Amino acid sequence: MMNFVWLLAVEAAETVEEGGGLFDLDATLPLMAVQFVLLAVALNVLFYKPLGKVLDERDGYISSNQVDAAERLAKAEQIAKQYQQELAETRRQAQTVIAGAQEEAQKIASQTVAAAQQEAQAQREQVQRELDEQKSQAMATLEQQVDGLSQQILDKLLGSLAA
């Protein structure tokens, strides 16, 4: 059995010897090598170079865009920050303006009140003075009348005495 298989194998090997066989190295080898080198050159021109260039250019494009975008982002953030600062500054200014206005209004109000009080005081004093004057006039008139009456009384008394 084993012999038979062995024989077959030998037979196969022998026929192979005639026809060239499995390990038949011949001019196919160098021609295939040349062919392969030509293929590499052709693919280099047709495939690797143009597509490689595209890949590199795209990489450059993307990275430059990215840098650009990062710059713009930084700028935008800076502007936003500046805006915040200005906003805060403006708020502070508004606050001071309001405070100043309030203070001024307070001052004006108190001044007005004081002036009004002064005026009222002056008027009251004047009225008082007029009153006093009229009172003293009235007293003087009364005194005169008192004098006259007392004279008359005196005259009457004296007259009756004399009589």
Add this chain to the structure above:
Amino acid sequence: MALNMLMIHPLVLAKLEVGEHLYWQIGGLKLHGQVFLTSWFVIGALLLVSFLATRNIQRIPSGLQNFMEYALEFIRDLAKNQIGEKEYRPWVPFVGTLFLFIFVSNWSGALIPWKLIHLPSGELAAPTNDINTTVALALLTSLAYFYAGFSKRGLGYFAKYIEPTPILLPINILEDFTKPLSLSFRLFGNILADELVVAVLVLLVPLFVPLPVMVLGLFTSAIQALIFATLAAAYIGEAIEGHGGEEHG
């Protein structure tokens, strides 16, 4: 006797499959015609796809351009990983063509029913099915890494033969022979064995049973292409940066 019949079939098939070539005579030179026919098909397919992919290049890729860019990035990554960031660019065409040629050859052998086309002698199969092709590719790889070593380091390239210690000189010299040998026989053996297994199974059970083996064959074919290209790139990288790898830091 029944067993004998069973044994005969694969052997006869193997004999028919393997030994014969379609010989072309050019001058005094003998060529394996069937290898060239399929290799021309593979080369034509590669050139055609490359041409179509780069015919109208857009910044935003689509369709075939996108696919080929993916392939190119894959090849570039492969070369970059093995050769290094600084030196890999000039070697992309060589490593990439190795990968593409072997990959398309293997898959054409596995996917295209070449055997329907009858030749006067021999039969069409993947070009990598023939020892001449794989030896040619392996010898080109050897030339490539010698060229890489000499162009980068001049005669200092010979220093790598005695690099860890001069005792290893014979082994280092032997390595230059084993590298192409293992490269070529690995590829040749895998592809031939795969095609034989599929052919034998198809002969024994023509329906469904060979399918898993065929799928496995597709996988092996792709892996073999990747291994060949990766090893070629690794040899080139090794030749460029020195044996000990001290420059790695």
